[in-house]
Amino acid sequence: MASKEITRRDRIHLRVRKVVKGTATCPRLAVYRSSKEIYAQLVNDDNGTTIAMVSSLSKNGEALSGTKSEQAAQVGKKMAEVALAKGIDCVAFDRGGFLYHGRVKALAEGAREGGLKF
Numbered sequence: 001m002a003s004k005e006i007t008r009r010d011r012i013h014l015r016v017r018k019v020v021k022g023t024a025t026c027p028r029l030a031v032y033r034s035s036k037e038i039y040a041q042l043v044n045d046d047n048g049t050t051i052a053m054v055s056s057l058s059k060n061g062e063a064l065s066g067t068k069s070e071q072a073a074q075v076g077k078k079m080a081e082v083a084l085a086k087g088i089d090c091v092a093f094d095r096g097g098f099l100y101h102g103r104v105k106a107l108a109e110g111a112r113e114g115g116l117k118f
Helices: 008-017 068-085 103-114
Strands: 028-033 038-044 049-055 092-094
Touching: 028 103, 038 068, 038 103, 049 068, 068 103
Parallel strands: 028 092
Antiparallel strands: 028 038, 038 049
């Protein structure tokens, strides 16, 4: 039986998740960055549900326009709009083990511009 290799990102993510918890009033804004797309979701960790999800892919499969960083900022702004529509203005930011740099930072700044506090 082969053991699964734990990557650096997995170790960082586990370390961050020890501290960052999402509640109904202040959910966790979880970010996942793939090589082509970026995804963000609001998670209530008390009952293990996803409140909202936004990604750089639209529902019909077409991607947003602009560079990857510009797309990440647009995703952050969309997430802020969705959260504010659901009555959420405070979130706990979970960068998912990724460095707070580049697209992850652009998404966070876009969410802040949209009106989220974290």
